[in-house]
Structures are given as C-alpha cells and as structure tokens.
Amino acid sequence: MDGWEGIAKKMRQLTKKDLALSLRAAGRTVEEIAQALQCSPSYVANVLIAAGRPTDYSDLYTSSSAQNAYARTFNGVLRFKNIEAARESVARIDALFHHYAATHDRRGQHQAQLMALIGKNRAEGIGKLEEAKIFADWLVTHLDTAHAPACELGPAPAGSPDEEGSLADPDYSQMSPYEATLAFS
Numbered sequence: 758m759d760g761w762e763g764i765a766k767k768m769r770q771l772t773k774k775d776l777a778l779s780l781r782a783a784g785r786t787v788e789e790i791a792q793a794l795q796c797s798p799s800y801v802a803n804v805l806i807a808a809g810r811p812t813d814y815s816d817l818y819t820s821s822s823a824q825n826a827y828a829r830t831f832n833g834v835l836r837f838k839n840i841e842a843a844r845e846s847v848a849r850i851d852a853l854f855h856h857y858a859a860t861h862d863r864r865g866q867h868q869a870q871l872m873a874l875i876g877k878n879r880a881e882g883i884g885k886l887e888e889a890k891i892f893a894d895w896l897v898t899h900l901d902t903a904h905a906p907a908c909e910l911g912p913a914p915a916g917s918p919d920e921e922g923s924l925a926d927p928d929y930s931q932m933s934p935y936e937a938t939l940a941f942s
Contacts, residue, residue, distance in 0.1 A: 843888035
C-alpha cells in the first residue's frame with residue numbers, strides 16, 4: 758500500500774470524536790474545535806467529558822460529573838422521552854423539593870427548581886414542547902417557596918415561644934416551607 762493511500766485510509770477511519778480529541782490535545786478551545794468540525798460546542802464538550810478530559814465549556818446541554826451532593830442526588834432525574842417520563846421526572850423533583858423543605862434546606866430546594874428549569878429548557882431544545890410544559894408548570898408553582906404547595910413537616914422543636922412569650926410548639930404543618938424556614942432563623 759502506497760504511503761498516501763495508507764494515510765487516506767487512516768483519515769477515513771478517524772471519527773469526529775477522534776478529531777475533537779486530537780484538536781483539544783493540540784491546544785484548541787472547544788469553540789475552535791466546534792467551528793472546525795462544523796458541530797456544536799456542546800457536542801465537543803460532551804466528547805471531552807466522556808473521554809475524561811477537562812473542558813472549560815459548560816451549557817445546558819453538557820453533562821458533567823457531579824459537582825456537589827445535590828448534583829449526585831439529582832443525577833439521572835431528568836427524562837423527557839415522552840409525557841409519562843416527564844411526569845415521572847417532575848414527581849421525583851417534587852419529592853426531593855419537599856424533602857429539602859422538610860429539612861429546611863433552601864439550597865436543596867433551589868437545586869430542585871434549577872433541575873426543573875434545565876428539564877424544561879432541554880425538552881424545548883429538542884422540540885418536546887408538551888414535555889417542557891410539564892416541567893414549566895411545576896416550576897411556576899414552586900418559584901415562590903412561600904406559596905409552594907405545602908408539604909408535611911415533622912414535629913416542631915420544643916422551646917419555641919408563642920405570642921404571649923410562653924413556650925409552645927408551633928404547628929409547622931400549617932406553614933409553607935418558607936415560613937417554616939424563617940421560624941428557625
């Protein structure tokens with residue numbers, strides 16, 4: 758086989774993923790690689806992440822390793838293959854949201870809201886508008902945690918003063934998660 762034929766054959770065997778990895782190893786940025794390969798920066802970033810290579814690029818369509826405990830908890834929650842999958846995802850997000858509300862974990866509640874927003878945006882991005890609406894509807898009802906659907910909270914801590922200043926146990930089950938959180942501050 759002639760030298761040029763061998764090189765041509767080898768070039769035909771290279772995939773877009775191989776080229777992206779090669780260009781990154783040569784010091785190119787995600788955006789430069791995407792432009793050279795005529796693909797999206799998200800595709801390039803996901804190729805690099807899958808190969809275990811660092812990337813300085815992030816958007817709604819890139820998967821990255823879990824960055825915190827919340828990310829690990831929400832790993833695999835987003836599904837929107839069909840309407841039923843979207844409803845199951847929202848039910849899981851809702852359960853986690855209320856779990857975090859019950860433990861007065863505002864950061865966890867925020868992460869649940871963020872996951873619903875990401876689910877909505879990703880579903881819209883691939884044309885799954887009905888599925889996106891399921892995420893959006895949940896998010897709208899949970900944006901103001903003071904008015905989010907109430908969840909059952911555990912018993913109130915002993916030693917909370919009532920209106921007259923005497924110690925009483927307030928009924929947290931009648932409060933929104935936001936009000937219950939404020940009761941502890």
